[in-house]
Amino acid sequence: xxCVGIDLGGTNIAAGLVDLxxxxxxxxSVPTQxxxxxxEIIKDMAMLAKEVIEKSNVPMEKVKSIGVGSPGTPDCKxxxxxxxxxxxFRNVPIREEMQKYLDLPVYVDNDxxxxxxxxxxxxxxxxxxxxxxxxxxxxxxxxxxxxxxVYSGFNFAGGExxxxxxxxxxxxxxxxxxxxxEAYASATAxxxxxxxxxxxxxxxxxxxxxxxxxxxxxxxxxxxxxxxGDETGEAVVKQYIKYIAEGVINVxxxxxxxxxxxxxxxxxxxxxxxxxxxxxxxxxxxxxxxIPQTQIKTAQLGNDAGIVGAAMLGA
Amino acid sequence: xxCVGIDLGGTNIAAGLVDLxxxxxxxxSVPTQxxxxxxEIIKDMAMLAKEVIEKSNVPMEKVKSIGVGSPGTPDCKxxxxxxxxxxxFRNVPIREEMQKYLDLPVYVDNDxxxxxxxxxxxxxxxxxxxxxxxxxxxxxxxxxxxxxxVYSGFNFAGGExxxxxxxxxxxxxxxxxxxxxEAYASATAxxxxxxxxxxxxxxxxxxxxxxxxxxxxxxxxxxxxxxxGDETGEAVVKQYIKYIAEGVINVxxxxxxxxxxxxxxxxxxxxxxxxxxxxxxxxxxxxxxxIPQTQIKTAQLGNDAGIVGAAMLGA
Numbered sequence: 001x002x003c004v005g006i007d008l009g010g011t012n013i014a015a016g017l018v019d020l021x022x023x024x025x026x027x028x029s030v031p032t033q034x035x036x037x038x039x040e041i042i043k044d045m046a047m048l049a050k051e052v053i054e055k056s057n058v059p060m061e062k063v064k065s066i067g068v069g070s071p072g073t074p075d076c077k078x079x080x081x082x083x084x085x086x087x088x089f090r091n092v093p094i095r096e097e098m099q100k101y102l103d104l105p106v107y108v109d110n111d112x113x114x115x116x117x118x119x120x121x122x123x124x125x126x127x128x129x130x131x132x133x134x135x136x137x138x139x140x141x142x143x144x145x146x147x148x149x150v151y152s153g154f155n156f157a158g159g160e161x162x163x164x165x166x167x168x169x170x171x172x173x174x175x176x177x178x179x180x181x182e183a184y185a186s187a188t189a190x191x192x193x194x195x196x197x198x199x200x201x202x203x204x205x206x207x208x209x210x211x212x213x214x215x216x217x218x219x220x221x222x223x224x225x226x227x228x229g230d231e232t233g234e235a236v237v238k239q240y241i242k243y244i245a246e247g248v249i250n251v252x253x254x255x256x257x258x259x260x261x262x263x264x265x266x267x268x269x270x271x272x273x274x275x276x277x278x279x280x281x282x283x284x285x286x287x288x289x290x291i292p293q294t295q296i297k298t299a300q301l302g303n304d305a306g307i308v309g310a311a312m313l314g315a
Numbered sequence: 316x317x318c319v320g321i322d323l324g325g326t327n328i329a330a331g332l333v334d335l336x337x338x339x340x341x342x343x344s345v346p347t348q349x350x351x352x353x354x355e356i357i358k359d360m361a362m363l364a365k366e367v368i369e370k371s372n373v374p375m376e377k378v379k380s381i382g383v384g385s386p387g388t389p390d391c392k393x394x395x396x397x398x399x400x401x402x403x404f405r406n407v408p409i410r411e412e413m414q415k416y417l418d419l420p421v422y423v424d425n426d427x428x429x430x431x432x433x434x435x436x437x438x439x440x441x442x443x444x445x446x447x448x449x450x451x452x453x454x455x456x457x458x459x460x461x462x463x464x465v466y467s468g469f470n471f472a473g474g475e476x477x478x479x480x481x482x483x484x485x486x487x488x489x490x491x492x493x494x495x496x497e498a499y500a501s502a503t504a505x506x507x508x509x510x511x512x513x514x515x516x517x518x519x520x521x522x523x524x525x526x527x528x529x530x531x532x533x534x535x536x537x538x539x540x541x542x543x544g545d546e547t548g549e550a551v552v553k554q555y556i557k558y559i560a561e562g563v564i565n566v567x568x569x570x571x572x573x574x575x576x577x578x579x580x581x582x583x584x585x586x587x588x589x590x591x592x593x594x595x596x597x598x599x600x601x602x603x604x605x606i607p608q609t610q611i612k613t614a615q616l617g618n619d620a621g622i623v624g625a626a627m628l629g630a
Binding site for chain 1: 388390397398443444445459461466467468469470471472473474475476478479480481482483490491492499557558561564565567568569570571572573599601602605606607608609
C-alpha cells in the first residue's frame, strides 16, 4: 500500500506518493499562489495528488490515504486548519474540500508535526517509538512523537517547544512572550546575536566576512568567523550552542525520547555544532549515567520531510 | 475488582485497597524505618498489603494487582527502583521481593507519577485523557498523563518538568543546573525569596510576622504579609506567581493537556493564588481564544494521591 503526502508551503505545494516505509516513489510540486482563495489552492493540491498517483503507475486501490501538512494550527480530528496567517487560513476545511476530488481518507496536521513524524518513520529516529524533532530555522519548529504518533494535546495546538521561556523577561519573542527558546536558539536569533557582537566588536572577523555590511550576516557568519579563530565569532557560537543545549536538556528532562532530532540549516555545521552540544547536554541532564540516555541526531530527510511525514499521517 | 496501592515514603509506608474508580476501601500505614535493608522494608509493604486486603473483607480473587509508588528513578518495566538517595535504594527489585509474599502482578512507578495518575483517575483531572500534575513542594514534582497512562519516556526518567530551566544561568538548583523552574517556583524557592525580601525591606510586615526571626519564614509568610497590605509581601507573591505562571505556560504550550493540576501546600491560598495565575497564563499561552484551552485546577486527593495512584498503575 501507499499514501500520498502533501507539503503545503507558502511558496510551493509539494506532493509525493510514498510507500509505507517512507520512501518517495514519485513527487512533484506546483506554486501555491497563496493570495488565492483556499478552494483554489486545495483543488490544486487534489490535482497534484492525482498526478503523483498516476505518474507512479500505482493503481488507485493501492492508495490508502492522503495526508496534508500545512503551516498553522490544525484541528486534526476534523481535517481543518483553524488559522494560519501566512496563507490567511481561518477554519479551512481541507479534508472536506479535498474529498470533493478524491475518494480517500484525508489527514491534516501541521508541518512541524509532519517533519517529526517523517524523521520517526523513515529518518533519524527510525525504529524508535518516542522522539522529538526540533527544527532551528526562522523560528523553532518542534514535533513530538509518542508511540509512533504525533502528540499535540487535546486541542492539537501543543508541541510548541520553541515557545517555552528559557529566560524569564528575556528577549522579545514573536509570540508575545519574552524569553522563549525560539528567541535565543533559532537561526533568526543567531543572526541577531551575531549582529550585536559585530557592532560591539568592530575588529571582529565577522565584520570582514560581510564587508562591513551587517545586513549580509546570516546564520553561517559567526561559525565562519569562529573557524577562522576569531574570538568574537567563537564567543557567539559558544553562547548560541549553550542556548540550544539549555532547551534540548529541558526537552530531554521532560520527554526522555529515545532520539532527539535536530534539523534546520545550522545543522550543516555538523560536528562543529554537535560535539559541544552533546557535551553540554550530557553534563546537564537530570538523570545521569546509570540509565540509558537520549541520543541526539541530525535530521535526515531535509526538504522531503514534509511530504513523507504528511503521507505517514494515514499510514 | 480492586487494586492495592502502596505509597512508600521516607517516613511511612501507606497502603490501601482501592476500587477501579479510585475509591479507597480501607487503608493503613506503618513506619518505613528507612535505615533498614530494602528486603525488610519490602516485606513490611507486602504484609501491609495483605492486611488491607483482609480488613477490607474483599476476597483475594477480586484483587487484581499491587502498585507501588516510590521516590526515585524507576525501571517500570522490571519493577525496580534504580536509585533513590533518601531510601538509599540502588537497583532495588521491588516486584521480585513483593512477589515472594504475594502472588499478584506488581507495578512500580515513582511517587510524582502516581500522584498525577491519581488526579487523572479520580481527582481534579477525572474524565480526561491528557493531564499534567505539578506539585509545588520542597521541590517541584510533576507527572504527565497521556491517554490515561503515565508518560515518562523510554527510560522512565522523563517527566522532570521541575528541572527545566526558565532562567539561563539563574538560581542554583539542587540538580546541578542553574535556573530550573524548581529553583523559582517550589515552596523552598518561595521561602528563599521571602527571606531575601525581608532582609532588603526591614520595615516589611514579613519581619513582624516572624518576630524578626527569618528562620520562622515559611511558604505562607509572604502571602500572610500580602493579605495585610504589605507592599513587600505583595511584591514577593506577585513575582512568585509569575514564576509559577511562566512554567505553567511552558507546560501548556508543550502538552496542551485538558487539565493542568496544581498541588502542594501553597494551593491552600486558593483563589488568591489561582486567579492571578490564571490571568497570567491566559495572557501568555501561545494558542489564543479560537480553540479550547487547558483548564487549571487544584489537586483534590491530597495525601491519598500516593495510594490511589499506585493502585491505578495496575487498574
